[in-house]
Amino acid sequence: MRARLDPMFSNYVLAVDNGLSPNTKDEIIKIPNGMLVPYDDDKTSLDHLIKYVFHNIQEYSGNMSTMMNQAILTPKNSFFNEIYALLIQRFPGEYQRYYSVDETIDKTEQLVMEDFLNTLTPNRIPPHELLLKKNCPMMLLKNINPSKRLCNGTLLICRAFDQNIIDAKIVVGHHMRKRVFIARIPFLPNVDGNSGSPFKRTQFSITLSFVMTINKSQGQTLDYVGIYLPQPAFSHGQLYVALSRAKTGSAVKILIRPGNRVQSVIFETDTNSREDTLKLFHSYYISDALVKNANPRYKIGTYEYDWTLNTRTLIEDVEEHDNQIEAPKYNIVPFTYLHSYKYSTQRIYFLAVAIQIKPTKEITTEFQQQTIQEIYLIDER
Incomplete structure (x- = not known):
C-alpha cells in the first residue's frame, strides 16, 4: 500500500x-x-x-x-x-x-x-x-x-x-x-x-x-x-x-465547499423546465447551482458567468425586507419600428419569434465582402 x-x-x-x-x-x-x-x-x-x-x-x-x-x-x-x-x-x-x-x-x-x-x-x-x-x-x-x-x-x-x-x-x-x-x-x-x-x-x-x-x-x-x-x-x-x-x-x-446561497435575477427566457418556479426579472436566492466563467465566444453583453440549474438546485424567494437586485433594463424597440434602423449600426433590443434561420453566406457589397444570415421573425404578440 x-x-x-x-x-x-x-x-x-x-x-x-x-x-x-x-x-x-x-x-x-x-x-x-x-x-x-x-x-x-x-x-x-x-x-x-x-x-x-x-x-x-x-x-x-x-x-x-x-x-x-x-x-x-x-x-x-x-x-x-x-x-x-x-x-x-x-x-x-x-x-x-x-x-x-x-x-x-x-x-x-x-x-x-x-x-x-x-x-x-x-x-x-x-x-x-x-x-x-x-x-x-x-x-x-x-x-x-x-x-x-x-x-x-x-x-x-x-x-x-x-x-x-x-x-x-x-x-x-x-x-x-x-x-x-x-x-x-x-x-x-x-x-x-x-x-x-x-x-x-x-x-x-x-x-x-x-x-x-x-x-x-x-x-x-x-x-x-x-x-x-x-x-x-x-x-x-x-x-x-x-x-x-x-x-x-x-x-x-x-x-x-459548503452550500453557498447567492442572489440572482432570472432574465433569460429559457426557463421552461422551471416555469412554475422562475419568473422573468424577479430576484431569487439560488443554492447548489453550477456557476462558471462564461465562454468568451458565447458571452452575452457584460455578463461574466454561465449558470446551470439542475434537480439539486434550491430556489427561494427573496424576502420583502431584503434588498432586491435590480433587474437588467432593456430599451425594447417595437417590432413595427424596425424599419427605422435598417441602415443603423446601433445595437437594439426587440421581442420576436424566429420561425426560420438560414445558414450564413458571403455577399459582396459596394464596399466589401460581408457575412450575413437571414432570420425570419414574427411579432411575439
Missing part, C-alpha cells in the same frame, strides 16, 4: 474504504482537521489549496519530475473545468487555444445544436475549448497507439504547437523522453439526457494532468494530493480512491 510509511493514515484510509466507524457513520465521513483547508470563500480557499499542492507553479516548467507527481482531484468534470481554468492561467507562458469541431450525426440538426454541443464536456471526452501552454503536463484520454505507449493515461509534456499537431514528449515508463506527435481524432460521446442528440467531436485526445477526476487518477501515486469537493455529498468509495493516491496523511489537503 502507498501509505505504509504512515500507519495512522493507512489505517484511516482502510477504515474509509470499509465504511468502519468512527470514521464513517450513516454515510457521513469524518475528515481529520489536519487534512482540511479552512473555507473562507471560493477564491481564497482555492488559492490555499493550489498553493499547498503546487507551491510555486511558476517554477514547474523546469522541474518535470516534481510537476508530474502533484495533482488536484475532483469528482466531476464540471468541477474539473473550474480548477483547469485556474491552473492553466497561473502556469507560465502564452496560451494556445484549440477549438473542437462538433457535428451532429443528423445533419439537419447541425445549425440548431452546434452552439449547445460546444458547451458539453462528456466523460472521457476532451472539452470544446482546449487551453494549453508550452511545457504544461498532459494526459492522453484514449488509446491511440498502445505499441508506442500512446494509450489512455499516458503522461506527456507539451513541447510545441502547430495548427493541427501537438509536439509532445512521454515522461514515464519505458518510452520516457520519446518524442511523439498528437493529432486530432474523432470522439463519439454516449447519448444521455444532457446531450440529447448523438454527435461527433473532433479534438486532441488530451487534458491537463495536474488536475483530473478521481476516477482518472486510479493507479497513480502522487507526492502531494489536493481533493476539491464542491458538493459535501460524496461516496466513501471515491474518497478512498482519492486518499489512497498519497503516501502520507501530511501530503493530502481537502477543500470542502
Whole structure:
C-alpha cells in the first residue's frame, strides 16, 4: 500500500474504504482537521489549496519530475473545468487555444445544436475549448497507439504547437523522453439526457494532468494530493480512491465547499423546465447551482458567468425586507419600428419569434465582402 510509511493514515484510509466507524457513520465521513483547508470563500480557499499542492507553479516548467507527481482531484468534470481554468492561467507562458469541431450525426440538426454541443464536456471526452501552454503536463484520454505507449493515461509534456499537431514528449515508463506527435481524432460521446442528440467531436485526445477526476487518477501515486469537493455529498468509495493516491496523511489537503446561497435575477427566457418556479426579472436566492466563467465566444453583453440549474438546485424567494437586485433594463424597440434602423449600426433590443434561420453566406457589397444570415421573425404578440 502507498501509505505504509504512515500507519495512522493507512489505517484511516482502510477504515474509509470499509465504511468502519468512527470514521464513517450513516454515510457521513469524518475528515481529520489536519487534512482540511479552512473555507473562507471560493477564491481564497482555492488559492490555499493550489498553493499547498503546487507551491510555486511558476517554477514547474523546469522541474518535470516534481510537476508530474502533484495533482488536484475532483469528482466531476464540471468541477474539473473550474480548477483547469485556474491552473492553466497561473502556469507560465502564452496560451494556445484549440477549438473542437462538433457535428451532429443528423445533419439537419447541425445549425440548431452546434452552439449547445460546444458547451458539453462528456466523460472521457476532451472539452470544446482546449487551453494549453508550452511545457504544461498532459494526459492522453484514449488509446491511440498502445505499441508506442500512446494509450489512455499516458503522461506527456507539451513541447510545441502547430495548427493541427501537438509536439509532445512521454515522461514515464519505458518510452520516457520519446518524442511523439498528437493529432486530432474523432470522439463519439454516449447519448444521455444532457446531450440529447448523438454527435461527433473532433479534438486532441488530451487534458491537463495536474488536475483530473478521481476516477482518472486510479493507479497513480502522487507526492502531494489536493481533493476539491464542491458538493459535501460524496461516496466513501471515491474518497478512498482519492486518499489512497498519497503516501502520507501530511501530503493530502481537502477543500470542502459548503452550500453557498447567492442572489440572482432570472432574465433569460429559457426557463421552461422551471416555469412554475422562475419568473422573468424577479430576484431569487439560488443554492447548489453550477456557476462558471462564461465562454468568451458565447458571452452575452457584460455578463461574466454561465449558470446551470439542475434537480439539486434550491430556489427561494427573496424576502420583502431584503434588498432586491435590480433587474437588467432593456430599451425594447417595437417590432413595427424596425424599419427605422435598417441602415443603423446601433445595437437594439426587440421581442420576436424566429420561425426560420438560414445558414450564413458571403455577399459582396459596394464596399466589401460581408457575412450575413437571414432570420425570419414574427411579432411575439
